[in-house]
Amino acid sequence: xxxxxxVWKAAxxxxxxxxGRRVVRSDFRVxxxxxxxxxxxxVLAFDAYGKHMLTRFxxxxxxxxxxxxxxxxxxxxxxxxxxxTFDDEIRLVLETDGPTAYALRMPVLELLGTADEPRVVxxxxxxxxxxxxxxxxxxxxxxxxxxxxxxxxxxxxxxxxGIGNLWAVETCYLRGVxxxxxVRDVDLRAAVRLARRMMxxxxxxxxQVTTGDTRRGRTHWVYGRAERPxxxxxxxxxxxxxxTGAPYSRETWxxxxxxxxxxxxxxxxPTRPGLRRGVNExxxxxxxxxxxxxxxxxxxx
Ligand SMILES: [Zn+2]
Numbered sequence: 001x002x003x004x005x006x007v008w009k010a011a012x013x014x015x016x017x018x019x020g021r022r023v024v025r026s027d028f029r030v031x032x033x034x035x036x037x038x039x040x041x042x043v044l045a046f047d048a049y050g051k052h053m054l055t056r057f058x059x060x061x062x063x064x065x066x067x068x069x070x071x072x073x074x075x076x077x078x079x080x081x082x083x084x085t086f087d088d089e090i091r092l093v094l095e096t097d098g099p100t101a102y103a104l105r106m107p108v109l110e111l112l113g114t115a116d117e118p119r120v121v122x123x124x125x126x127x128x129x130x131x132x133x134x135x136x137x138x139x140x141x142x143x144x145x146x147x148x149x150x151x152x153x154x155x156x157x158x159x160x161x162g163i164g165n166l167w168a169v170e171t172c173y174l175r176g177v178x179x180x181x182x183v184r185d186v187d188l189r190a191a192v193r194l195a196r197r198m199m200x201x202x203x204x205x206x207x208q209v210t211t212g213d214t215r216r217g218r219t220h221w222v223y224g225r226a227e228r229p230x231x232x233x234x235x236x237x238x239x240x241x242x243x244t245g246a247p248y249s250r251e252t253w254x255x256x257x258x259x260x261x262x263x264x265x266x267x268x269x270p271t272r273p274g275l276r277r278g279v280n281e282x283x284x285x286x287x288x289x290x291x292x293x294x295x296x297x298x299x300x301x
Pocket of ligand 1 (some may be wrong): 229231232233234235255256257258259
């Protein structure tokens with residue numbers, strides 16, 4: 001599940017492989033750009049902003065991609081191609097005078113003028129992993145709606161960009177607050193610093209680990225651990241399909257004993273423990289979910 005740090009890592013990988021290369025052939029397999037042709041253009045940059053990626057080409061052209069739950073960039077070496085089993089998933093082939101890049105399952109893939117980039121990323125709050133990270137502004141935006149549940153505020157990319165569900169629920173756990181604690185009752189600066197520290201750590205290490213324990217099944221405190229014992233107190237981890245109908249609708253996990261605070265009533269926020277039974281962080285991910293026929297997550301940008 002792409003979060004800001006995964007997109008950042010992908011941008012770093014793509015940058016190393018493709019910046020300075022010239023496009024030899026492009027093949028857009030999305031209707032709105034079916035006739036677009038990038039051949040002859042130089043790849044100038046791959047920039048991550050929150051969960052968005054901006055690929056810039058010579059001639060003031062930018063490719064905007066958003067991974068949402070399932071998108072990915074795949075690289076293959078010069079002269080190689082992806083196996084045909086991927087054909088249905090390919091949205092763009094970008095063949096260069098070096099490696100070839102494939103955009104797979106990318107739900108957002110659009111070309112725009114480089115000068116128009118603010119149209120697609122201008123609404124976002126400070127980028128948690130960005131060079132110009134502005135903690136004061138992020139805290140100000142988070143606190144602007146004091147009655148909002150903290151998990152929802154952390155996921156709102158207009159407050160700060162890059163935090164996904166994993167980091168949001170783990171931050172709530174480590175700060176000892178229920179995900180539905182109102183932001184006015186949360187030390188927002190401490191929460192933001194913690195989330196950022198974990199995400200920055202993730203940039204330099206494999207996987208997304210919040211417990212400090214990289215062993216399989218030990219990497220998270222509550223995320224993906226419905227009904228399993230809390231690692232600190234043994235209380236079964238609770239799960240809610242949170243915020244039904246709200247724009248930042250996500251599954252939420254928490255330990256009711258380590259994270260005191262408000263919890264929405266079941267009539268407002270239906271729980272679906274039966275669907276999640278046995279689901280843990282190893283079997284998580286959009287692919288596994290699709291294979292098991294489980295419902296998808298609502299999407300938030
Ligand atoms: Zn606990």
